[in-house]
Amino acid sequence: MGGVRELLREKDHVFLDFDGPVCDVFARLPAREVADRLKRLVEPEVIASADPFDVLRFAASCGPNAANVVERQLSRFEGEAVAQVSPSPGVADVLRDWRAQGFTVTIVSNNSVDAVRAFLGLHDLAELVRGISARTTSDPARLKPEPALLDAAVKALGTSPGQCVMVGDSAADILAARAAGVASIALAKTPAKRRALAALAPDALVTDLADLRFAG
Structure with a gap:
């Protein structure tokens, strides 16, 4: 695994998972x-x-x-x-930092596109996000760890997988990125998760969202 900032500097587009990095979806409704x-x-x-x-x-x-x-x-x-949860600590700062650095950000999530859109709007995060590639059908084959959501995000941006990086906190994120030909950064906040995600050989691994910032 290489350095996070070096990896990001090679890319133009960041794909960010929703549940975990942006908010804990089921924190209040388990x-x-x-x-x-x-x-x-x-x-x-x-x-x-x-x-x-x-x-x-x-x-x-x-x-x-x-x-x-x-x-x-x-x-x-x-x-x-x-509707019952708040953004993950520091996520707004990370999104602003990425925008200042010239990255586009797409939320890539197995959660429903309506839930993602509603949350971003409720917390004034929508303007920091270029697009949303999230669940719109009942077909599990369209969800991570399959690559369909990432493939759709690449197509929507009119770019290539090599210009994108997926940031996520689950095995499904890392596996979907690999299947789509997209680099991956694992977000692992606990020792157990670090061991589990490191075993999947992501391109980089961080222990806190703040590690993904360039500024500050």
Whole structure:
């Protein structure tokens, strides 16, 4: 893994994950509770996971109708969840710093595009973000760790994968970036996460959002 600033200087466009780096989506409305509510729409006894996206993937395996029902409800819960949380500490400063340095920023997220857009607007962050490439369908194959959202962001910018870097705090972010041919920076705030993400060999790893700033 190389230096963060050196890596960023080689790029024009930053792709930033939403849940974690920008805000903790399910901090007030816990993901386990959301998953439990979604399970009631399918077959709760079959799904042990407390991850809402695992419930969506299961629903998709049951057919498009089940997937659509679960995805619509998940979008509602995400909207409810983001209305209750604040931006991650320092994220606005990082976004301003990137804009001052000439980067474009695209939010690339498995969360619904409506939830992301609503949160950015609520906290006056929209003007710091060039675009949003987030969930618009019930098809899990369009979500990270698959590369579709990153591919869409690259296409929307009219650029090449080599000019982009993905910043995220999950394995799905690193794997999606690799599949899309985009460099990756892992954000890992705990020792356990640092070990887990380092094992995936991202291009760089940081322990705090502030490490991604050039100024200050």
